[in-house]
Amino acid sequence: MPTTEREPGARDGPSPRDLDCAYFDAWRCRSCTLLDTPYARQLADKQGGVADALPAMRWHAPFASAPGGFRNKAKMAVAGTLERPTIGILAADGTGIDLQACPLHERPIVEAMPVLEDFVRTARLTPYDVPSRRGELKHLIVTASPDGELALRLVLRSSEALPRVAKHLPALADALPLASASVNLLPEHKAVLEGEHETVLLGGTLTMRVNEVPLRLKPRSFFQTNTAVAAGLYRQATAWIDAADPSRVLDLYCGVGGFALHAARPGRAVAGVEVAADAIDAARETAAEIGAGASFAVGDAGSVDLEGAQAPELVVVNPPRRGIGALAARLDASAAERVLYSSCNPVSLARDLAAMPHLRPVQGRLFDMFPHTGHAEVLVELERR
Numbered sequence: 001m002p003t004t005e006r007e008p009g010a011r012d013g014p015s016p017r018d019l020d021c022a023y024f025d026a027w028r029c030r031s032c033t034l035l036d037t038p039y040a041r042q043l044a045d046k047q048g049g050v051a052d053a054l055p056a057m058r059w060h061a062p063f064a065s066a067p068g069g070f071r072n073k074a075k076m077a078v079a080g081t082l083e084r085p086t087i088g089i090l091a092a093d094g095t096g097i098d099l100q101a102c103p104l105h106e107r108p109i110v111e112a113m114p115v116l117e118d119f120v121r122t123a124r125l126t127p128y129d130v131p132s133r134r135g136e137l138k139h140l141i142v143t144a145s146p147d148g149e150l151a152l153r154l155v156l157r158s159s160e161a162l163p164r165v166a167k168h169l170p171a172l173a174d175a176l177p178l179a180s181a182s183v184n185l186l187p188e189h190k191a192v193l194e195g196e197h198e199t200v201l202l203g204g205t206l207t208m209r210v211n212e213v214p215l216r217l218k219p220r221s222f223f224q225t226n227t228a229v230a231a232g233l234y235r236q237a238t239a240w241i242d243a244a245d246p247s248r249v250l251d252l253y254c255g256v257g258g259f260a261l262h263a264a265r266p267g268r269a270v271a272g273v274e275v276a277a278d279a280i281d282a283a284r285e286t287a288a289e290i291g292a293g294a295s296f297a298v299g300d301a302g303s304v305d306l307e308g309a310q311a312p313e314l315v316v317v318n319p320p321r322r323g324i325g326a327l328a329a330r331l332d333a334s335a336a337e338r339v340l341y342s343s344c345n346p347v348s349l350a351r352d353l354a355a356m357p358h359l360r361p362v363q364g365r366l367f368d369m370f371p372h373t374g375h376a377e378v379l380v381e382l383e384r385r
Helices: 039-053 107-122 162-175 227-244 258-263 277-290 327-333 346-354
Strands: 073-080 085-090 096-098 137-144 150-156 178-185 197-202 206-210 213-217 248-252 269-274 294-298 314-317 338-343 359-367 377-384
Touching (some): 039 359, 107 150, 162 178, 162 197, 178 206, 227 258, 227 359, 258 269, 258 277, 258 294, 269 277, 277 294, 346 377
Parallel strands (some): 248 314, 314 338
Antiparallel strands (some): 085 096, 137 150, 338 377, 359 377
């Protein structure tokens, strides 16, 4: 097993517990199922499991996370009463479990929680009660940037409370470094985090400065939850792309343009495709700001043109957990000489690699986005046989 690289802030040496959590010890939250396993052992086990699940290739040292304070996003269910709201998770019976001081979250998020609790009371946002299906406020979603700014999303059952939110938002913005605030409406009673309708009340963009690239997040944009490890992922992918030195790069499922904007170089044509229009708008704004030679288009990554005179030499794919499906066969039959596959699901990754027999995995690396869980993020480089 190669030596593990650890980010600043990670503790060195053996430890029976690399992160202390009062919630875990009190059995209030057991989401971090591997918390009792030393972090070095967690990494070794993940690396071994991924290597066993995938074809033989060269494996680089795992990219480790800090054991705590690494999550840039808090997705908090709101329950309890208006006088005593809980902000955290829901128990099996639908009642709330308060987790405001969760040690996984970045410090600005933890410090914002008591302020947000006061805001819930002041704006009279009645917590949604799952058993009775009554109330308004379902979730608080808070994202922190590397610059310490925050984006807040309030998930409400209806627009009834919107005037009160708007009335009290200026005071909240004085108390917190809010770059963006929005309300999302989820009228249905179902186990999802958010609905389709979003109303921006403040700002609308949170800048995530990653490796000096100012990526922009709109309220509904996807971004990796662990900023430091995401930065490492982008650096590694960029190093492999630069080593191959392709003249044309295509980034599929590009989101806000993380891989494409990192890979942009003079003389290299870089393009990104993503189905979410807001994400493409954000990627275009960043490209214009930094003068990157990258273009972005709204479209289905699975049906993009891979042929013709402008066919990409290297393709980056960063799909959802289900993988790339039929796109695997299209990539296998394309003229692309290399593929970089960033996966959050080794099971679908293994299936997709098997569907690309003419593209051989040559190297891979594990990126530990979610310590203390079995989740594994993997970057694999494939080259045409």
